Amino acid sequence: MSLPTSEPLPSENDSNIAAARRRRLHRALLPRSDDEQSAWLEAVARQLTPSYDYFIACLLSGVTLAIALLLFSDALLVLGVLFAPFLGPVLGIALAAINGSGRYLLKASLSTLAAAMFVFGFGALAGALLPMLPLGPVPVFTSWTSYKWPNFLVLAVGVGFSVYMLVRSPRKRPLVANVAIVYGLFPPLTAAGFNLVAFNDSAWIAGIKVAGVHLAWAVLVGILSLIILGNPPKKMAGFLLTGLALGVLAVAFITSPLDRGPVRNVEPTALPKILSAYRSPTVTITMTQTTTPQPVVDQSPTVTLTPTITFEPTDTATQTITPQPTPVWARVEAPTGGGALLRDEPDGKILSSILNGNMLEVISDPVRGTSGTIWVKVRTENGLEGWVVQNLLATATPAPGW
Template identity: 45%
Template sequence: MSLPASEPIPMPEEELPPARRRRLNRMVLPEDGDEQSARLDELGKRAIPGAEFYLSALLAGLVAGLGFWLDSPALVILAALLVPFMGPLMGLAVATVAGSVRFLLRSLGSLMIAAVIFLLTGTLAGWGARLFPPVSLIQAGYQTRFTWPDAALLTVGVVVTLALMNRSPSQRPLVSSVAVAYTVFLPLSAAGFGLTSGVLPGWEMGLVVFLAHLIWGVLCGTLTLVFLGFRPLRFLSYALTGGYALLCLAGGLVYFLSSEGAVRPPPSLPAALPPVLETPTAFTGEQSEQGLTPLAEVPSQTPSPTVTLTPTATHTLVPTRTPTVTLTPAPTPVYARINARGGNGAFIRAEPRYDALIVVSMLNGNVVEVLEDVTVNEGVTWVKVRTADGKEGWIVRELLATATPAPGW
């Protein structure tokens, strides 16, 4: 006598009806026979990119590189608008909740192909910038650093996109997807631009920002799906979610420690430069009248006393006059370190304005000599500085930290 089975025995795939086999082949995620699996499968299908995704990524990457070259915010925003629907990132969140390794790798592969396209188009624009150097690099420099407003924009974009996808089975929210594309792909394009142009210090931070935004976006997408009622189906779902959270926590700790720590100068320079005093030099009266060079210069930490030539006694009734020359000590040179908070360095420009030509770019910690020239342009205070190799230019005063005392600093 046969006992009733406690659960239905699945049929081999080759014994299934043809319609059932075709349905299984069209499914993105494995079938578990419940409503949640069917809803996740629908979300996964809409997250699969087509050929237009990669073509649009190529066009958007070229526009982004041109925007960094010309330092045009309009072109940078246009590049984000040209990026197609960010389905691969949403697919990573769906695959995490479903615990599907196959769909996870498929979505990650699609996203990495688009990322390489943006990186290569950025390097192409960087080569062009070598022939015609850009006037300024405000847009590219902004994309290569992590900011909390960008993280908030990414969070809102991912949450709204998945919420709209869950609400309407046939909808691909393009507006909210623009926020995701702006924060994920543009840092890669800026990194490629800085790699080949040679004028963007700290370009490698663009790669770090891309990875940070990618992991944070997938974590936000996973938590959004859980909030919408999709429970994790497998142990792998919990493991992946915990891994995303640990990576985000570790990255946040590194960011806070690096940003709150003191900026140190390079090993070849002292932590603080001692005051340097130029020693006045004595002149004879005859040499002073003829405009000759000083007799000797003796370095000292304190000003030397002024030498006064005593009149020599003669047999005449009127003594010979010997003039006395009194020298005023030169002002103490002021040195300062490059200290651009929220960035890796700063530009020294030929004129005291943001659109002036770039003389040189210097990383944080490098020491420059602060000259006497100070001017205010459009509410921004600019000071003239001289680098160690003798180059002079203008820099925003807030980007400097003095290493020697200076009045008003």
């Protein structure tokens, strides 16, 4: 008769060691061995590589953001950001720079450029459709093409949290944090395309710059997050690409100061313009002829003639001040959109766009347009004349009808 064999029970010390090892492995953010590190990099790279649904989501997001521009709808803006794909290629640029993979860096950069071209193109399409739609005066979109500290903060939190989630769970996509990345890139690109076609001026360049600086900031935060989480460069190519990326992105960020919108010659304050609005009086010199009586010399035989000084008529200058009417100046203060549109006639073709804070000289009385909107003719600082909706202006000088 044979008794069943039994395995020895683990001692209490072995159980404690095993539990401690499990806790250390659980706390470790990145794998330690080379094989595990390679498997992790492969899993993360697979998540960051776009597929066909990436481009379909870009198309859907671009269409929604373009409609949001036409209708000036914040709700559609949020919906367009939610429709956007997972911008893994942005994080892939940081990962490729850290690991020194030039091929993957090129692939991630081209995927990011493709998404940017999608939303930029749909923004331009919306700008081309603007004159064909029966819309009222469309405010200028400048809130998406200006540098703001909260946008950089939200973008940094989104990138940092996305990198952390990928490090902890490389098989899951951090879609919630992706919303912050999309908000910093897609709206400025859509507004750039819209301004390029709709207004045909330099406002679109501001949107490109904002999107570029936001992308530089996102990649910079991604590189720093990977280094902090325990994935520093391990190859010479990784050190070179990381240093090059940090240098280029730092220069792009430093040379683009914050709180700067589209370049439209916006003065720091409207006070100097208000003071210069009052023209000095015009001095006119009028020549008046004054005749002086000439004394008469009485001649007689008993009187000796003596020379007498005769005064000739002289010209006397007299100053005459001709008063000039006080010009009416108004400041652009649109409640939404950050500016107003300048048209060639009431309800007419768009000539240009003017940002809030710019001073305009009003040169006509208010006129009611065909749609019932009240317009006034104005002259810009550069001498361009056109019509602006009266409700978007605030007068700096008293005027009747305001």
